[in-house]
Amino acid sequence: MITSYFQAAILQCIERFAGQRSIYGIYHLLKGKKSSQTIQDGQLFDLSIFFAVFPDAKRSSIEKAINELRQYGYINKLDAEYHYHITSSGKDSLEQFYLENPLPADLDGWQFHSFAPVFWDRFTLLVQSLSNIVHGVKSFYPIQKNWNVQQWVKAYLRREHTERTYMAAKFYEELVMLLETRQPNERDIFVLKLTGSRRAGYTNEQIGRMIGIPAANVRFLFTGTLHYIVKTVLANEDKYPRISALIGDLTGLEEKPLTNSARVTLKYINDGRELPEIAQIRRLKISTIEDHIVEIAFSLKDFSIERYVSDDLAAVIIKVAADLRTKQLKEIKQQIDHTASYFQIRLVLAKMGDIA
Amino acid sequence: MILESMLQKHFGFSSFRAGQKEVIASLLGGQCTLAMLPTGSGKSLCYQLPAYIINKTIVIVSPLLSLMQDQAEQLKMRGEKKVITLNSFLSPQQKQAALKQLGNYRFIFLSPEMLRMRSVMSALKRLDIGLFVVDEAHCISQWGYDFRPDYLNLGGFRAALGEPLTLALTASATAEVRKDILEKLGLNGSNQIITSIDRSNIAITVEKVASYEDKLERVIQVASEMKGSGIIYFSSKKLAESVAAMLTEKGINDVGYYHGGMEQEQRMLIQQQFLGGQIRIICATSAFGMGINKEDVRFVVHFHLPMGMEAYVQEIGRAGRDGKQSIAILIYCEGDEGLPLRLAEQELPTDIQIIESCRFLSHHDHKPSQLPKSLQLDLMSKFSLNETQIRFILAFIKDGNPAEKAEEMRVYVQNRKLIKQDKFTAFYHWFQSSNCRRELLLTYFQEEKQEIIPYCCDNCGFSITRLLEEMPGEINQSSNGGLYFSWKKELEAILFSKRAVNDEK
Structure with missing residues (x-):
């Protein structure tokens, strides 16, 4: 089982x-x-x-x-x-x-895998800080060691002058709104992981014991909750002004999801360079540059693959892939008598992924 | 008297602990100083207090990232804002920004490898350094139990910085190691302030059991008998976990485990739970304890044998920092000595691994210090090197020529292995002996036993029942979330003060 x-x-x-x-x-x-x-x-x-x-x-x-x-x-x-x-x-x-x-509803690793941890690090340290402030505890040992996170929370508290018990109450309200629609286990996990003035958060394993599920599942459900929260507060900033402010600065940085190296290749392509030329300039293998182009085709909707695959050939590849119900390059290539290169097939499939 | 009032003003203590005042006075008198103060006796105060009198930059070199962060954190908790830690966590931009305004900080913590960076050194050279602190100074000595090659250059860096006033701090160093520290740092003729490593409030016991099962039995018994909090040390991550699980199964609920293989966040939570009294007993590897200041640890158990006297003294020294009666229990079962010997062996590469790795590296153009991850993995799997071993090899060669370094490394490793063996042998003789354990331990550190101690060691003999009675029992146990809890109530408890909640009702 x-x-x-x-x-x-x-x-x-x-x-x-x-x-x-x-x-x-x-x-x-x-x-x-x-x-x-x-x-x-x-x-x-x-x-x-x-x-x-x-x-x-x-x-x-x-x-x-x-x-x-x-x-x-x-x-x-x-x-x-x-x-x-x-x-x-x-x-x-x-x-x-x-x-x-x-x-967990709204789990979406691809969309949120980079936001969620930063959000959590900031959120948990901010909650710990507020908890200690409202309970009159002046100094405490921060639950987040990451310097950037500490700096961020400090700057946040310096910037926001709202009275702290009021601020804590507002965070409470927003969090309750967010969690109320979630499964009981997810709610428990999220709250138990938080650290306050009177207790440190519980580990995944401890929570697992408390609610009777394996620790690994605790972690996974929690990831789902984080994705849901990030998604929801970003889509409803007016409803969750405080929690959304914890990630607002991250969204601006969200560039096109390209690897750095592919981004450089794209720059050369936009400058009008040809594939072998780019490989030569960058001292990379042609196949590497091909990988980049596939990645670009996949990530950027408006990137045209015409100069690498003719429309006709693309249409054939699409048809064969659909007929064979396969995305295996080798099969497709055999079916069309090797009239297209692997690179071309991959490019077309990448574009298809875009449509799907 | 002035020092005492400074102590009160900046740290809220009314009196110094043994050795602190002497060290501070020596430094304020302009003397470079080597201080050996036991773990948990407030070593860091020895540079923190003078900082407010000298009023110049204090540079602290620390071998461990976590230790460094803990100390910086503790300073910040006390309200000191001018603290910075320079380590590999900082992005190049952050580092640059930090270096630009380095003069604004009172305390600069850095790792030895940061000193190798030209940008860092030139920024430091522009500062008026009031005190140069070498923490865990025994790491500089090859005779020490925790030698770090990175520390070897500290003397050179110190000279390059114009030989500032220097404080070398250590918790446990034999006379031989202390001499080495002074030589390597160029501190010959400095003051030495050595306090006893003896902790008279910790009873020292070695218990021999007949089998592994008996050992587990005994651990369960100790965990349920002892009233206060304690640390059980293991040499294996897996065992730390499984014994913790076993204790929980036996109905001892307030147990957790801690080791280096855990995710950072989980480790942090466990550590804070232990500090706050949410969990009473922690099953841990030696990764746990550095920089953790919990006053009321009542017992330290060694499930496995430590690598030597120094490690043992450090680990039992985490008990009884509040000065109250505590106990150290080492549980030994015949055959236990195999594990530390094996571990010591695995810490360093073998001759063949060294020769072959160096050959491999000399065929690649990359500098060993910048070897790409993929090649590292390749190298590791080719010669079955573990993480520690490859890190050692790469650090040893640094930017040198691998082919030329091989022989030097081989000799060095052989030497280190011998030293480690000697360290363990000394420990072996210690726990097998039937003489007073405290006296033997002190002899190892060239000290003499001074006082008569009621609860000295198992060889001197004492009633453990009486000791348990005398051990302070109550700890600030915070409520452990019961079986039933409501997420909203829990959240309320975190974000609202009791009064606010009552007012609302």
Whole structure:
């Protein structure tokens, strides 16, 4: 039986990947590797909610989970090494697990994986500070050691002159509004993790014991709550003026989701350079620059791939991919008699991911 | 008397602890000073108080990031704002900004590797340094139990800064190590203020058990018998976790565990829970304790053998900082000596690992200090190096030529391994001995036992029942969230003061 969200996520990835990606593709996705391949996998197979939601996943922990799933008979090994297929009992079990343990609503790793931790670090330190202030405690040991977070909270408190008990009450109100619609477990976890003047927050394991679920699930549900909060307060800044102010400065920094290196390549492309030229200037392999272009095509809706793939060829690739119901490059390439390069197929698939 | 009033004004204490005043007076007299004060006796006060009299910049070199942050944090808690820690956490921009206004700080904490940066050194050279503090100074000595190659250059840096007034601080250093510290820092002829490492309020016991099961049994017994809070030290992360789980299973609810493999946030929470009395007992690896100031730790248990006398003294020294009766219990089972020996072996690379790694590195153009992560992983898996070993190899070569450094490293490692073995052997003889443990321990540090201590050690003999009776029991246990709780009430308790809640009703 599946007992953890970690197993469930892996099983779901295997289901969606349908044998087209290896378990290490799953590993990179759950861990949140910022490579174009991983980012695209998330979008293409509609798994991007899981992007980076298990940041401390290890190869070994994935392998262990795979072994368990195999033993349960939920997955079968395919010919290609490290590739698996979900069985019908695997599908049933996954469904059953989600019935009893729904995925937290609004979980979206790809959208929020970078905001959520910063938000939490600031929020928990601010709550600790306010708690100590309203309880008349002058000095305390900060729960966040990160210098940037400390500076941020200090600056916030300096800037906001609101009377502190009033400010604390306002945070309370906003948080209650936010949490009230959540599952009981999620509410408990969030509040128990907070540190106040009279007690430090509880660890995932302690909370797990208190509410009777595994520590790893505590962490996962909590991640979901964070994503929900970030999403909700950003969309309703007037309703949550205080909590949204904790992340407001982050959203401006949200540039196009490109890796740095791809961004440089894009600059050259915009300057009118050709692919081999860029490779030469940057002293990178052509294949690396191709990776960048695929990433760019994928991330930027208005980026045209025309100069790399003709419209006709693109149409053929799209059709073949749809007919074969595959995103495996090798199969597609064979089907169209190698009239397109891997690079071209990837580009078109990247654009398709955009449409999907 | 003036010093006492400064102490009262800045730190709220009415009197100095042993050694503090002597060290401060020596420094204020313009004398470079080597101070050996026991753990938890307020070593940091020795530079913090003079800072307000000297009124110039105080530079503190500290080997451990966490330690450095703790000390900076404690200063800030006391209301001191002019504190900065320079470490690898700062982004280049932050570092640049910090360096630009370095003169505005009263306390500058930095790691030894920061001193290697030219920008940092040139910023420091522009300052009027009133006091140069080397914390954990025993790290400079190869004879010490915690030698750090990074510390070797401190003497050179000190000279480059114009030989400012210097304070070398350590908690445990043998006479040999102290001599080495003075030499390496260029402090020959300085004042030495050595207080006894003896902590007469800690009873020292070694218990021999017949089997591993008996050991677990004994731990359960200790955990339930002792009234106050305690630390149980392990050499293995896994065991720290599983024994904590076992204790919880046995109905001892206020237990947590702590080790370096945990996420930073979880570690922080456990640490604060322990400080605040939410959990009473902590099962930990040696990663726990540095820079943690909890006054009322009543017992320290060693489930595994420490690597030597110095480590042992440091760890038991976390008990009884409030001066009240406490106890150290080492539980030994035959065969236990295998683990520390193995661990000591694994800390450093083998001859073959050194030679092969250096060959590997000399085939690549990268400077070892800037070796990309992927190549590091490659190197690690090729020669089955662990994290500690590869870090050591890269740090040893630094920007040198790997091929040329191999032999030097090999000799050095051999030497270190011998020293470590000697340290453990000394400890082995100590816990196997039937003489007074305190006396032997003091002899190791070239001290003599002075007073007669009622609860001295198991070899001197004492009634443990009587000791338990005399041990202060009550601790400020804060309420542990019961089985039932309401998230709204909990949130109220955090964000509203009781009065405000009552007013509303």
